[in-house]
Amino acid sequence: MARFDTFRDFATHYADLTSAEAFPAAFTAEIASAQLSIVEEPTSADMPDEQQARACVEQMTGDLFTLLADTRLAPLAPRIAWGMVHSFHKVAHYLAAQEDDAARELGELARISDPSEIHAAQIEDRQRLCQSLHEAMAAIECMRDHAAEVYRVETGRPWSATGGSRTSRALTASQIEARDFLAARAQERREAHAPSGPLVVVSGGSNWTEIDAIWNRLDLIHARVPAMVLATTAQQKGADLIAARWAAARGVPSVHFRLERRHGNRAGFKRNEQLVNLRPVEAIICEGSGIQANLAQRCRAAGVPLTIYRHSDFAGDRDDDGKEVA
Structure with a gap:
C-alpha cells in the first residue's frame, strides 16, 4: 500500500x-x-x-x-x-x-x-x-x-x-x-581583488528615481574622501544602480554586496550586519523596504554618519543635499 x-x-x-x-x-x-x-x-x-x-x-x-x-x-x-x-x-x-x-x-x-x-x-x-x-x-x-x-x-x-x-x-x-x-x-x-579604502555605503529601494540627490551627495563625500570605495547592496535598478553608475563615471572602485542565499529570509539583514561591521565612513540610504530601515538603524547605532532620503523629500522643490541624521 x-x-x-x-x-x-x-x-x-x-x-x-x-x-x-x-x-x-x-x-x-x-x-x-x-x-x-x-x-x-x-x-x-x-x-x-x-x-x-x-x-x-x-x-x-x-x-x-x-x-x-x-x-x-x-x-x-x-x-x-x-x-x-x-x-x-x-x-x-x-x-x-x-x-x-x-x-x-x-x-x-x-x-x-x-x-x-x-x-x-x-x-x-x-x-x-x-x-x-x-x-x-x-x-x-x-x-x-x-x-x-x-x-x-x-x-x-x-x-x-x-x-x-x-x-x-x-x-x-x-x-x-x-x-x-x-x-x-x-x-x-x-x-587579490578587493580594493582598499574608506567604505561609503549606498542602499535604497528598487523604485528610487532621484538621480541628482545621490550623485550630488556622493560628489560631496568624494571631495572629502578621495580614496573612498563605494559599497552597494547590488540591486540592478533604483538607488543601487544610480550609485554604481556614479562610481563608473567618477572612476571610484565599487563593491556590490549580493545576498547570501544560505541565510534564507534573513539574507538582507545579515548583509546589513556585514556592511556595518566593515566600519563604513559614511552611508546614504534611500527609502525602500524594511531592509533599508534596518540598515539605517544599524548605521545610526554604530555612529556612522548617515544621509537618509525619503520619497516625500522630493514632493516639491528642495535642496538635494539631503537630510543628515545624527
Whole structure:
C-alpha cells in the first residue's frame, strides 16, 4: 500500500525539512539576463518557481520510496535515491568549476588596460557568465540539499558524497574542513581583488528615481574622501544602480554586496550586519523596504554618519543635499 494518497500528503510529510526555507532566496533572479555558456545567447527568462521546485524535488525523491515500500525491491530505494541526490551534487560541482574558470578569465581581462568597446564587452560578458553560473549553482545546491533531506527522513541517515566534500550556501551537513578550505580560498581572492579604502555605503529601494540627490551627495563625500570605495547592496535598478553608475563615471572602485542565499529570509539583514561591521565612513540610504530601515538603524547605532532620503523629500522643490541624521 502506498504511504501517500495525494500530492498534498508529500507537502505535509516533508513540511519540516530544514532545507525548505532556502528556496525563496535560491530561486530569486538577481541579474537581468543569464548566460550559462559563453557560446549561448543571454536569456531574460525567469527562474523556476520556488514552490514548484521544492515540490518537484520532494515528489521525485519521495515517490521512489512510496513505490518500493513493502515490496521485495524496498532495500534498493535508498541506493537509487542516493544516486538522485548525487546527480544534483555532480551538476553543482561542475557549475562551481565553470565559475572558477570564468572568474579567472574575468580577472585576467580586468588586468588589461584597454579602453576599447570590444574589451569592455568582453568583461561584461564574462561578468554575466560568472554571475549566471553562481546563480545556477546556488539553485542546484538548494535542490540537492532538499533531496538530501528527503533521503535523510526516509532512510534515517544523512546523505553524503562518496568522495570530496559537500558544501552549500545553506551549510546543510557541511564538513568543518570544507568550510575552512573555502574560507582560506575566499581570503586569497580578497587579497587579490578587493580594493582598499574608506567604505561609503549606498542602499535604497528598487523604485528610487532621484538621480541628482545621490550623485550630488556622493560628489560631496568624494571631495572629502578621495580614496573612498563605494559599497552597494547590488540591486540592478533604483538607488543601487544610480550609485554604481556614479562610481563608473567618477572612476571610484565599487563593491556590490549580493545576498547570501544560505541565510534564507534573513539574507538582507545579515548583509546589513556585514556592511556595518566593515566600519563604513559614511552611508546614504534611500527609502525602500524594511531592509533599508534596518540598515539605517544599524548605521545610526554604530555612529556612522548617515544621509537618509525619503520619497516625500522630493514632493516639491528642495535642496538635494539631503537630510543628515545624527
